[in-house]
Amino acid sequence: MSKTFIRLIQSSFLLPLLALLFWANSSGATTPPNQGEVVTIMRVNNRNFTVQEYATFLQNHQDLMGKALSSDEGKAEIVREMAASYLLSEQLFKEGLVKREKDRNPTQQEGIKAYEALADKYFPLPKAPDEDTAYKYYQAHPEKYGIPETIRLNQILVKVNDAAPNNLVEAAKEKADKILKRLDAGESFGAIAEKDSDNPIGRVTKGDIGFILLSDHPWLKSTLEGKKVGDRLDVVKTPQGFEVLQITDRHPGMLTPYANIHDSVVKAIRHEEQQKLRYAYVREIAKGAKIEVLLPESKKMFPNGMFP
Amino acid sequence: MKKIILALLSILSILLGFYQFKLKPDQLKEQLRERAALYWDSVRIHDFLTLYSMETAKVQGLMQPHQVQKRTNFDVRLVSFDLGAIKILDSSSAEIDMHGQYTMMEFEGKTYDGGITKDRWTLIDGQWYHGDPKDPAQKATAPKGPSLLK
Numbered sequence: 001m002s003k004t005f006i007r008l009i010q011s012s013f014l015l016p017l018l019a020l021l022f023w024a025n026s027s028g029a030t031t032p033p034n035q036g037e038v039v040t041i042m043r044v045n046n047r048n049f050t051v052q053e054y055a056t057f058l059q060n061h062q063d064l065m066g067k068a069l070s071s072d073e074g075k076a077e078i079v080r081e082m083a084a085s086y087l088l089s090e091q092l093f094k095e096g097l098v099k100r101e102k103d104r105n106p107t108q109q110e111g112i113k114a115y116e117a118l119a120d121k122y123f124p125l126p127k128a129p130d131e132d133t134a135y136k137y138y139q140a141h142p143e144k145y146g147i148p149e150t151i152r153l154n155q156i157l158v159k160v161n162d163a164a165p166n167n168l169v170e171a172a173k174e175k176a177d178k179i180l181k182r183l184d185a186g187e188s189f190g191a192i193a194e195k196d197s198d199n200p201i202g203r204v205t206k207g208d209i210g211f212i213l214l215s216d217h218p219w220l221k222s223t224l225e226g227k228k229v230g231d232r233l234d235v236v237k238t239p240q241g242f243e244v245l246q247i248t249d250r251h252p253g254m255l256t257p258y259a260n261i262h263d264s265v266v267k268a269i270r271h272e273e274q275q276k277l278r279y280a281y282v283r284e285i286a287k288g289a290k291i292e293v294l295l296p297e298s299k300k301m302f303p304n305g306m307f308p
Numbered sequence: 309m310k311k312i313i314l315a316l317l318s319i320l321s322i323l324l325g326f327y328q329f330k331l332k333p334d335q336l337k338e339q340l341r342e343r344a345a346l347y348w349d350s351v352r353i354h355d356f357l358t359l360y361s362m363e364t365a366k367v368q369g370l371m372q373p374h375q376v377q378k379r380t381n382f383d384v385r386l387v388s389f390d391l392g393a394i395k396i397l398d399s400s401s402a403e404i405d406m407h408g409q410y411t412m413m414e415f416e417g418k419t420y421d422g423g424i425t426k427d428r429w430t431l432i433d434g435q436w437y438h439g440d441p442k443d444p445a446q447k448a449t450a451p452k453g454p455s456l457l458k
Contacts, residue, residue, distance in 0.1 A: 143377075144374065147356040150357075152355075201412075204411050204419055210354040211354040212354070254360070255373060256375075
């Protein structure tokens, strides 16, 4: 088994692609088999993609599950990857790397071999980075290579969408300011959070959102500069709305020693670079494809098209 | 003088080790209950440093810091827990029942009962550590609630 083959097997994008390859083999097919009530999310070159397929795709991308549950951007990423995988599978036929046969689908081995050839031609795995690059990458990603710096917070959230009209944003800010005054007057943080926070988990935990990774919240890092455990912050504008925060604990980070993780770092850099090449290639072939998002609530997730 | 101090320290460590072996089952259980409470509270608040320090695999050199948070499901949040019956399995391992209540963002402030987790612990040098000593790091028991996503 070649190293390239192993790398391809390890690629989280390969298995879903193989599944799509079977569908792509039957030219003119517009809906996948075994569908009950079909809700179509998008159409790529006359191939419909259903909500059920989205769920199946998600099962094959456990790493994206969190994103899919937490934001529209995450959902969009998965739909985008479905489209990319399908376009790539079509490309395998166009390039003659697999043959379109009436009575049989390509085998898994044929699919892998074809994908390997396509990748080698258009988005090959880059060479290993130099040591300096690898070490800088390691230092810049404590969330991948250790336990990053964390901070424990109490939070009361007044949720408001960034795109909300001004009057709603002002009302949310006013509500947050009033909460701050109630805290100043001596009301307990937990009691207010339990009753008034718009964070559903925070209501259950009386505002205690536990330790969070500073690397996950870049806006928080600057907000917390110079603050110490026990400090309460003024109302902070965040991506979620307005928040009243209190620092209850803080832990420094702890990295896995570089020597122990060197190979993973090199592998991650190469994979990341290859994904960039892959994306650029998909964007190119997407220019000649017809991609339509059909589900109304999904349309807003792609303001700049499927592959901006 | 240095030699005397070293000799005294050696004797002290032997005595401490002997004392640990002589701990009665009730004392071992009490010690485990305290450790398990600290561990599961650390799960509740995502305190990775404490979790890492309490893993058997870490003590055995089979776990690195970056492996701790990878096991954490950030979508499912442990809200509260009760520790139940403790079963001492042999001279160095035990099991404690952990009954957790969980929530998720989508639950809009409601919690659900995660049932009872049979939580395994290992006694190493007189201290309880979380997990089975035979498991390699990658397979160490992950703190999690029941999956709602299947």
